[in-house]
Amino acid sequence: xxxxxxxxxxxxxxxxxxxxxxxxxxxxxxxxxxxxxxxxxxxxxxxxxxxxxxxxxxxxxxxxxxxxxxxxxxxxxxxxxxxxxxxxxxxxxxxxxxxxxxxxxxxxxxxxxxxxxxxxxxxxxxxxxxxxxxxxxxxxxxxxxxxxxxxxxxxxxxxxxxxxxxxxxxxxxxxxxxxxxxxxxxxxxxxxxxxxxxxxxxxxxxxxxxxxxxxxxxxxxxxxxxxxxxxxxxxxxxxxxxxxxxxxxxxxxxxxxxxxxxxxxxxxxxxxxxxxxxxxxxxxxxxxxxxxxxxxxxxxxxxxxxxxxxxxxxxxxxxxxxxxxxxxxxxxxxxxxxxxxxxxxxxxxxxxxxxxxxxxxxxxxxxxxxxxxxxxxxxxxxxxxxxxxxxxxxxxxxxxxxxxxxxx
Amino acid sequence: xxxxxxxxxxxxxxxxxxxxxxxxxxxxxxxxxxxxxxxxxxxxxxxxxxxxxxxxxxxxxxxxxxxxxxxxxxx
Numbered sequence: 343x344x345x346x347x348x349x350x351x352x353x354x355x356x357x358x359x360x361x362x363x364x365x366x367x368x369x370x371x372x373x374x375x376x377x378x379x380x381x382x383x384x385x386x387x388x389x390x391x392x393x394x395x396x397x398x399x400x401x402x403x404x405x406x407x408x409x410x411x412x413x414x415x416x417x418x419x420x421x422x423x424x425x426x427x428x429x430x431x432x433x434x435x436x437x438x439x440x441x442x443x444x445x446x447x448x449x450x451x452x453x454x455x456x457x458x459x460x461x462x463x464x465x466x467x468x469x470x471x472x473x474x475x476x477x478x479x480x481x482x483x484x485x486x487x488x489x490x491x492x493x494x495x496x497x498x499x500x501x502x503x504x505x506x507x508x509x510x511x512x513x514x515x516x517x518x519x520x521x522x523x524x525x526x527x528x529x530x531x532x533x534x535x536x537x538x539x540x541x542x543x544x545x546x547x548x549x550x551x552x553x554x555x556x557x558x559x560x561x562x563x564x565x566x567x568x569x570x571x572x573x574x575x576x577x578x579x580x581x582x583x584x585x586x587x588x589x590x591x592x593x594x595x596x597x598x599x600x601x602x603x604x605x606x607x608x609x610x611x612x613x614x615x616x617x618x619x620x621x622x623x624x625x626x627x628x629x630x631x632x633x634x635x636x637x638x639x640x641x642x643x644x645x646x647x648x649x650x651x652x653x654x655x656x657x658x659x660x661x662x663x664x665x666x667x668x669x670x671x672x673x674x675x676x677x678x679x680x681x682x683x684x685x686x687x688x689x690x691x692x693x694x695x696x697x698x699x700x701x702x703x704x705x706x707x708x709x710x711x712x713x714x715x716x717x718x719x720x721x722x723x724x725x726x727x728x729x730x731x732x733x734x735x736x737x738x739x740x741x742x743x744x745x746x747x748x749x750x
Numbered sequence: 751x752x753x754x755x756x757x758x759x760x761x762x763x764x765x766x767x768x769x770x771x772x773x774x775x776x777x778x779x780x781x782x783x784x785x786x787x788x789x790x791x792x793x794x795x796x797x798x799x800x801x802x803x804x805x806x807x808x809x810x811x812x813x814x815x816x817x818x819x820x821x822x823x824x825x
Contacts, residue, residue: 624770
């Protein structure tokens with residue numbers, strides 16, 4: 343019997359018809375764990391639900407996704423309702439989800455929460471323990487898979503930003519049973535190498551299972567114990583891995599980590615150049631200021647007319663001299679006046695002055711001044727001195743009386 | 751090994767400039783600072799040029815670490 347040959351489209355279309363006409367698949371409710379969850383920018387959600395041995399791809403269109411109270415995340419145990427149909431272009435059957443109902447947290451999620459809580463309590467996430475990244479690291483250690491987009495992105499971005507920097511790649515397993523140990527060892531190893539000043543530890547995005555190594559305690563402790571600052575770069579934008587919490591800096595993606603570890607060389611150079619300009623400007627400003635001051639000094643009155651200073655001083659001296667003379671003259675006059683006054687006073691005290699007031703001095707023959715009647719006797723000759731001459735007289739009579747003054 | 755020496759040198763350069771710009775310094779001090787600034791600038795510039803451009807992979811071989819040039823293993 344001859345089989346009719348069909349086109350691929352015809353087959354897919356046929357299968358689709360079978361699936362959508364099936365009474366069970368048309369309206370189905372499935373229990374499983376969410377994994378590989380992605381929210382597309384269109385608003386549609388893509389994820390997988392699985393149990394221990396099997397998985398089904400799911401799509402949830404924006405109209406339905408918007409009604410969700412809680413956005414599913416990897417590791418979540420859910421009951422999803424919808425219908426199964428075929429995505430004809432890829433020949434993939436998938437569950438078109440209308441409703442998602444959470445039934446509990448997945449095993450991995452519980453493990454993750456437990457470790458997170460205990461490490462947080464222990465202080466491994468403390469902000470105070472976070473190390474600052476160097477501005478320009480001498481060498482960069484990159485701990486990731488040596489193949490794949492992550493390492494290529496990291497290298498190309500670092501090279502683009504800062505072309506001459508040394509990168510040391512420590513190839514590790516980033517998923518599977520041995521991944522955590524491999525990553526932890528590489529971190530320890532970097533700490534024994536010279537000049538590595540920053541570490542990028544990470545991988546590209548993946549499901550919670552694929553990223554699991556970054557949720558393991560050995561990795562967390564290795565990051566915490568590293569003396570070199572660590573940037574975690576696990577390509578998973580929505581959820582944090584434990585490594586993200588312990589790392590000194592968390593980057594959303596390996597590319598973002600590359601941007602964090604080095605500045606753009608052009609920016610660095612531009613800043614340095616502008617500093618150099620400022621330096622030159624500062625010193626030339628300073629020099630100009632000094633020159634100006636020097637100029638001002640040159641224009642200084644005293645420096646320009648040095649003799650004027652002397653002239654001024656001379657004038658001042660002259661003025662002072664005149665003042666001195668004036669004071670001197672005044673003093674002289676005053677003394678003269680005083681002297682005059684004294685002379686007059688003296689003059690008044692001159693015994694001879696009494697002549698002018700009509701007194702006379704009487705002397706005996708021996709020219710002794712006669713002061714008392716007892717010095718003379720009747721008939722004695724006496725000399726009478728007057729202001730303008732002398733007369734000789736003879737005592738006619740002596741009468742003794744009480745002394746006029748000056749008791750003995 | 752002087753850690754972050756570029757950053758330190760650059761910070762000092764900024765300090766030097768701030769001092770030169772803001773402080774009433776003697777001419778001698780200014781010139782000395784300027785000299786220092788120029789040296790720091792040269793140092794920074796040198797550091798930017800001296801760094802090597804290389805990507806190495808460190809692997810373990812017979813318990814010893816070995817450096818080999820990294821080539822994109824997928825390429």
